[in-house]
Amino acid sequence: MTVAVKDATEIWRDGRFRWAAGLLILLIVAAVAGGVHNQSEIARQHIDAQQAERDVWLDKGDMNPHAAAHYGAFVFKPVQPLSAIDPGLDPYVGVFVFLEAHKQQLARHRPIEDATPTRRLGQLTPASAALVLLPLLVVSLTFSSFAGERDQGTLRPLLAMGISRRALLAGKALGAMLPLAAIILPAAVIGGVIVWWNTPADPEAPIAARAAAMAVVYLAHTLIWIGAGLAVSARAKSQGTALVVLLALWFVNAFVAPPMAMGAAKWLDPSPSAIEFAASIQDEKDTWPSWDARVESVMTRFLEGEFDSTMAPANIEVTALLESEADETALYNRRFDELFTQFARQAQIFERIGAFAPTLAARTLSMAFAGTDEAHDRQFSAAASAYRSQMLTTLNGELAASGRFNTFDYTRGRDLWEKVPPFDYDVPSAGWALSSRAWSATVLAAWLIAVSLLAAWSVASMRVE
């Protein structure tokens, strides 16, 4: 304990530390304030837009149900409250989907497209402060813990005083944690107040469990770095070496691992570029029978008695139309499923590589709990796609049930539009997020245990001089 207090006091008295600490608190608070501001602004826009879209849908007047399907509907991606802490992939995925007959589309307008290229250098968020900047501070607090004492020749007298190595390790760890707490606590309190001030737009959103899980992830990640810092400091030849090794580890974790992991994922499981994707859909469409052949085939089946004999001649074309639409829907569904499955596989490879870089695993978990990762985006896409089928089934079903089946002189109004419910998307629970990223959670826990053991072993076996 004395060691801890002595170390903490020493660090605290260091002017450079106070500068760095002050700057970091400032950055974290700015990141939280900016994040909350942007999140609530975007969330409000999306809610307003969804409301306006609903009004437009209901007030579009009388028209044929199939024309209404062509008229289509916009679905805006709901913004998660915790994206204020970790926006994750939100800037890199589309903000709305247009749902219409015949064609399925990817979500459009990724914010990154409108941003200036400098945006690609990254944006300060509470998550990046916790996962990138905080470890650097940990490195600066721990690199000299043992190596520094040894360089100054104070390690032997310290141990000669009868302190066990284990107690020394605990003291050194605590000595690094106390100054850290002096940064994290005020930043967390101020950040918490700002978040609380801006109550989430959707009060039912499962925010508490997810926020707690994020805090646990950041804490575990910080502890891993403390352990790594102490272990390296105990084993390194000099404090200079310890610093260089730790900085290299930090640089690799924060900047090299993400692009490398994704590069490996794309290399192992290459996904099509936009042109290949579009061309593969067109290629398949090209093999389909022509419109005339389709009509002829329906006619043949009609003559063979496959349909009700009261069917009017015009209904032959309507039937052909519905059949061709079903084929198109199936094709788009299949292709998008393939693409998303492939994306999921790439994300999985990326996650697996996180086993080598704890910051990668922490980042994956942070995004998952914030509800801004690839799995949540897929969940939203699935909901939008299900809503599209529901909309088309309602509209086309009405057409079939009308009994008149001649589509083109049949119009309906608001009463039918109201039968299509408003789009409602429920975010999965924190438990679902955890189970979707079980690998990363395991990896993070394993790293924490491994690093603790490593630190204990390093201190037990370290040279005194």
Added chain:
Amino acid sequence: MARLRQGYGGQVLFLARHEWRVMRANAIVRLVVAVFGIALVGSTMLGMARAERERTTLADYENRQGALPFRTPASRLGADAVANERGWLAMLPPAPLAHLAIGQGDVYPNYIKVTARSLDALVTGDQIEHPLSVASGQFDVAFVILFLYPLLIFAVSFDLTAGERDRGTLRMVLSQPVTLRQVVAGKMIVRVALLLVPAIVLPFATQFAGAPQYAAGARWERMLLWSIAVIAYASVWHGLALVVNARGLKAPANALVLAGLWLLFVVVGPSAVNLLIATRYPMPSRVEAAVQARAATQEATVQGSRELGQFLQDHPTSGNVGREGMRQFALLQAQRDQRVADRLQSVEATFNEQLKKQQHLASWLSVLSPTMIAQGVLLDVAGTSTYRYEYFRHEASKFQRQWRAYFEPRVLDAATITSQEYVDAPDFRFREEDDTVMRDRILLPIALLTGFALLLWWAGFRRYARYQL
């Protein structure tokens, strides 16, 4: 010891040669150069493989596009099917130095499907890329230059004179007829050359070893500009190192200060500026624009659907429509498209104007960090900045007008197209924008970087005059 050379420059070169021998024996320096070399060669090779894949994919689709869609030379196809269903894929070939910087290539699509419909002209697709990949950034040469290079500069420069001063050897050197500034100049020359030579030579050497066909024409000029940008960027960081060393702190303190500066200019600065932009100068909302577009086009859409519905009601089967009916149908469709497009155009124009204004404001903030300035220049020179994609969209929309002028009368006439008519139709070959436009754009940023560098070097040498031995 070899005899001292004559003259000021001669002595500096002599000192540099001595420093070179000292550094060659240093393990950290060897490690730094090895890491830098591996990162440069590795990222260039990855980049070349990627650019090659992009090139062959596009060439493949170019060939397919060249093939006629007609089953026999005598057969005919509906104008609508040719002009709109099939359309023409306007393709953007890989950028001149795409293998050095992916840039915005994972965000913007390298093709646009052009049709004769007025509405389609307003829609461009997206590039398909895993969002996690876009978010994670890319391990390309630009990354190595922008992020790793400055860190390595600091790794070899944090102990320019402090160690020798503290060991007392610097005083011994200065007992010879040389000045401290000459000694420092000699040390700086070696450190600059040590990293700058691989930074410039390795990417291009790898490129020529792997794909000699790159050695054509205007690339030379781009490579030269790329090298100038790299030199200017590196000079800023060497200048910073010089200034910090000149303050006379101990070597570990220098290392800490330099690491802090790296963090500030490369990581914290850009990300804080981006937060500031997002909060203070947010880009106009696409979501709000979509709602506005919906409201603006609703009347035209509904009216058009009603007219088309009325037509279909009057002509219940396509069999009894006839050529005249088909013409009428095509006209109705085109009119609806045009009305919707007109209204959409005004919403889009307002949005784009706002977007440009915000981006312009935001781009000014990038002068706060040399990394942000250099990133803009490197992407522009590589041809993977937003500018080239904007130019491509511009060219594609010019082509769309030609395509439409050629096909629209035929579509409205419900005509069929012969293979000769198809061959005569306009086609799209992307021509690069005149290089002078790019050169004009990067002139100011490079001048800015050079200005910073000169200022830092001048301040550093000036400060060394007061260096305490």
